[in-house]
Amino acid sequence: MGFEAYITDEKWNPLPEYKVEIFGEEKMAMCYIASNRFCIKVKSTTALNKDVEWSYRVHVDGANVGTRLCGLGDYANFDAVTVSRDTSKPLVFGHLDMTDDDNQVGGVENRLDKLGTVQVSFFRFSCSGQLGVVEDSSRSVKAQVIHERSKKAGCHQVVLGDLISHAPRTFVKGTFIDLDSSPQFTFLFHYRSLDVLQAQEIAPRPEVVPPPQEETNADDQSNPPKEPPQGKRPADEGAEPARKKQRVKREDPDMFAQREEVANMKKQLEELQSKIREAEENLGDSDDGIKREASPISVPSFRRGKPIVIDLTID
Numbered sequence: 001m002g003f004e005a006y007i008t009d010e011k012w013n014p015l016p017e018y019k020v021e022i023f024g025e026e027k028m029a030m031c032y033i034a035s036n037r038f039c040i041k042v043k044s045t046t047a048l049n050k051d052v053e054w055s056y057r058v059h060v061d062g063a064n065v066g067t068r069l070c071g072l073g074d075y076a077n078f079d080a081v082t083v084s085r086d087t088s089k090p091l092v093f094g095h096l097d098m099t100d101d102d103n104q105v106g107g108v109e110n111r112l113d114k115l116g117t118v119q120v121s122f123f124r125f126s127c128s129g130q131l132g133v134v135e136d137s138s139r140s141v142k143a144q145v146i147h148e149r150s151k152k153a154g155c156h157q158v159v160l161g162d163l164i165s166h167a168p169r170t171f172v173k174g175t176f177i178d179l180d181s182s183p184q185f186t187f188l189f190h191y192r193s194l195d196v197l198q199a200q201e202i203a204p205r206p207e208v209v210p211p212p213q214e215e216t217n218a219d220d221q222s223n224p225p226k227e228p229p230q231g232k233r234p235a236d237e238g239a240e241p242a243r244k245k246q247r248v249k250r251e252d253p254d255m256f257a258q259r260e261e262v263a264n265m266k267k268q269l270e271e272l273q274s275k276i277r278e279a280e281e282n283l284g285d286s287d288d289g290i291k292r293e294a295s296p297i298s299v300p301s302f303r304r305g306k307p308i309v310i311d312l313t314i315d
Contacts, residue, residue, distance in 0.1 A: 002045035004075075005056075005120045005187040009036050018203045028186045032202050034194035035093035035156045039079040040120060044070050048124065052177065055125040060091065060158040062114025063140040069125065069172070081137040081160070085168045089138045093191065094159035096146065112146070116156065117190055121183035123176050131171035156191060 006014040017031040044054040057067040058078055065081045080088040096115070143159045178184060197203035 003122050003185050003187075004041075004043040004045070006041055007033055007036075007118065007189060007191075008039045008041060012039070012041075014041075016203075018197060026186075027184065028188060030188040030190070032190045032192065032197060034197055034203065035191040038091040038093055038158060039077060040118070041075045041077055042070055042120060042122075043075045044072055044122065047072055051126055053125050053127060055123050055176070057121050057123065057183075059114070059117075059119040059121075060141065061117065061144075064137075065091070065141060066137045067123075069127075070122070080164070081141060082134060082169075083136050083138050083163065085134055085171070087163055087165050089141075089163055090161035091141070091158050092161050093156050094143065096144070096157045115146075116192060117188060118158070119189075120187045122185045123178045123183050125174055125176055127172050127174040129173055131173040134171050156193060 006017070009015055015033045015036055017033055020029070020031040022029045040058065042056050046054075048054065054070040054072070055067055056070050056076075056078075058065050066078070068076065068078065070076050080090040082088050138160055141158065141160050144157060192200075192202075194203060198205050
C-alpha cells in the first residue's frame with residue numbers, strides 16, 4: 001500500500017518527525033512532532049478498482065473531526081472542520097488547562113490516552129452520490145480542562161479557530177468497504193511542544209557552538225595589547241601604605257646616623273650655653289681683660305658631610 005501523511009509548518013514544509021516506528025502487522029506508523037501549526041497533507045499512490053476510492057478519516061485528541069476523499073497521486077489538505085457547505089473552523093494547537101477542581105473537569109477524561117495525538121486512517125470507500133445534509137463536525141471539538149492528577153502537564157490540545165467562509169463544497173455519500181476498526185493503514189502523530197520533546201530526550205537539543213576565538217599574532221603591531229588603566233583601582237588602595245613603609249626602610253643609614261649626631265650636638269650646645277650664662281652672671285661687670293663672645297653664641301648652619309666647629313678660644 002502506498003500512502004503518505006504528514007503535518008506541515010507555517011511554510012507548508014513537513015515538520016521534523018522524531019522516534020519514528022512502523023508496525024507492519026498493525027498497519028501503522030507512529031512518530032512525535034513539535035506542535036507548530038495544524039495542517040495535514042495526505043496522498044495515496046495506490047490505484048483501486050472502478051467505483052472504489054480512497055478516503056481518510058482524521059481524529060484529534062480522540063475525537064472524529066471528519067472524513068474526506070483522497071485523490072490518487074494528489075495531495076489533499078486537512079486544516080479545518082466542516083460547519084456547513086460554505087463555512088468551517090480551522091484547527092489550531094492550543095494550551096491544555098489544568099485544574100484541581102473535580103467540578104470543572106471536562107468530558108475529555110474518558111479519552112486521556114488519546115490526548116495529544118492526531119490520527120489519520122485510510123479506508124476504501126464506494127461512492128453512491130451527493131450528500132444532501134452536511135453534518136457540523138465542529139461540535140466534536142471543544143477546549144477541555146483536565147484534572148492535575150491526570151499527569152498530562154506540558155501537553156497541548158487541538159482547539160477551534162474563528163469561523164471562516166469559503167466557496168460551497170461538494171459532499172458525497174456511499175459505503176465504507178473497510179470496517180472502522182480495520183483501516184488499510186494508520187498514521188499516528190504524538191504532538192508536544194518542542195521544549196517537552198527535548199526534555200523527554202525525544203527531540204535532540206540544539207548544539208551550542210562556541211564563538212570563534214581571535215588569534216593574536218606576536219608580530220602584529222596593529223593591535224598592541226592595551227595598557228592597564230592608570231587610575232588607582234580599588235585593589236591597589238591597600239597597597240599604598242605598604243609602599244610608603246618600604247621607602248622608609250630603604251632610607252640611607254648614614255643619613256640616619258648624622259641626624260642623631262646633630263641632635264646630640266644640639267643638646268651639648270644647649271648645655272654649654274647654659275654654663276656660659278651661669279659663668280657670666282657670676283663674673284658680673286668685672287673688667288678683667290677677658291674678651292667674651294656675645295650671647296647667645298651663633299652656631300653656623302649644618303651642611304651635610306662637614307663637621308660643626310664651635311669657637312670658644314680667647315683672643
